[in-house]
Amino acid sequence: MLFFNVAIVALIGIANAVPSVHRNQARQNVTTASERLGLQWIGGNSSLPKILVLYTGGTIAGGSIYGALDDTQYGQLQLTGEQIIARNPYLANHTQLAVSNWTSSDFSTGTDDGLVMNMTRFAHDALCSEDSDIDGAIYTHGTNSLEETAFLLDLLVNCGKPIVGVGAMRPWTHLSFDGDANFFQGAMLAADPDSRNRGVMVAFNNRIIPGFWVTKLHSTNPNAFGPTALGDLGAFINNMPYFYNTPSQPIAKHEFDLEEVSSDPSFPALPKVDILYAARGFDGKLVLNAHANGAQGVVIAGTGNGGIPSGSDEIEEALEKGLQVVVGTRSPFGPSTPSRVPTVAKAGFVHVIQSRIMLQLAIASGYNMNQTIALFEGTLRKAIHQPWSPEP
Template identity: 30%
Template sequence: MRTQCLKTGFTLTLMFAAFAANAADALPRVMILATGGTIAGTGATSTTTVGYTAAKIGVERLIEAVPELQKVAHVKGEQVFQIASENMSNEHWLKLAKRVNEVLKQPDVDGIVITHGTDTIEETAYFLNLVVKSKKPVVIVGAMRPATAISADGPINLYNAVALAGSKEAVGQGVIVSLNDEIQGARDVTKTNTMTGNTFRAPELGSLGYMVSGQAKFYRSSTRKHTSETEFDVSKLETLPAVDIAYGSANANTLAIDAFAAAGDVGIVYAGTGNGSLSTSVRTRLTELRQKGIHINRSSRVGNGPTVRDGENDDNKTDFTVSDTLTPQKARILLMLALTKTKDSKEIQRMFYTY
């Protein structure tokens, strides 16, 4: 009898071990590509939340700090670069995009998480949203408090991002920004507060959903084309066209746009007042620059709502394009990529209404 009980117990132990092994094998496989930022930052004290040093902690330490990651995915890490995100450049974007596309082609990768500084996270997200060639989830995550701070938000944000990147719900949703238990679409999200944890918002169009106890809950999707549906290919690009942003205000002058033109810009995004309004002197100068071949995109500094074509300017006459609901910083990204495909302003305007 005792021998039979021992055999039964041993059999049950093997069954449970096999079950645990199968459950572990069923976990998604997520690659974390680290780029630096506050999530990898350190402060002088545990209460330092301003004036800390970003991009100090490597990806392996970030992963080790959140052992719960192993419960939701098989996780690997790679340090692509280590910078504060205000230093993000076109060259960084191209390197990151190419690496993302390489990794997503691997059959043993189900999704990617990119750790990133919050200052330019929305721009990197939108750039990748236009050039990633896969429906696999790409989730960009950051933190508003450095890793050394009391109640640092990086660990829970990273946990949620890994769970989201490994979820079936995130497949085909485009590039996602995930912080503060929220799921935000790359096209519409923007940083709205310099300090608080709930800084990332899509103020008018809304978030895509929430992370609830490590589970993705989507309530809407973007209607604009993205990732595998776009016409942009950066695989052979080493540089991007020179495009800069000039900011409108009362008493606006043309010094900035003149400097950009003199520096060799092929495109200028003008963040006008109101619905992309232009002062008389600015309109005159931008029209002259367009006649010289520089592409002009009319955007708005307001931050919400569409910049309407032929609303505050006769765009057909001046041959300007408008940004639709893109912020100036995202309009710059789309104009750069558009100029890698065409110089036709009508085609470029189509792209602004498509993406």
């Protein structure tokens, strides 16, 4: 693959250092981040926006040997990032694109936190460093965990430049492949000046969805993604982005420091946090088992607005052992609401999958349980006039 060596060299370099923001000596003899990172731009018009393509594969790159009707058994055929770009000649009329490859025969962004974190460090370096000449980025991703990467990037890469997640629900061999349109629209969104200061977004099925709230709501439908709160940020008309409102950020969003997160012993990955699903007869020993298996935190998908039917004694024991616990709701919409006197954090409107990532980042940033409670509950408590602070 044309850019495979570039990305692997970058990954190795980032994995053996504190975030690349500090590698000042390496920058002394180069002019731009593009040169420093070895990016090669596709497109003949150097005046057009430069959009970095973080290629991780996914259905958007997958094809099927079983014919044009198959959309469940694909994956035997693969497109490279460059081949995806070559499928749409209209891209060169609007952007310059450079591919950074984040696929591996041993890991994937759907299974490995370390790989995703290294890609996040690379994206932060490319977009947010002082020598950056790059206007935005898109990342291709398998849809099973596209939302997780969107949320992680949204909390860690915050210099105003747009990052857009794209994917597909049908393989490129399908008679109605959706990936070409999603990729083109994602590139147009990343290149649009009006996309700045809106955080990470997802371009899918003509919709512009906020990365903080996005989740996969359907396992096979091309209209697979939607927000768990708020609503769409905009839509694509004639494949060009149209925003409904001026830029804003979620009240519940907390921007973590990438350098601080990367100083945690879990580097290059993140602290281990497990998710448990609550139902009638919930066994609290599962929480203790998670801790015994190396988890530093647990997120429980609670019933209703964050209920746990049973297991309170075991949860209290786990807390005493240093485990951090966040309780969300297994419902697709609505909040997990705070207790008047909390012992665990309630996730508010942050969905369970996203809560896991927020808890990982909090633990990596040195938060204790009380600080984690304040992180998740602070804005909601203020709104509903239920203040709380830990006893001195």
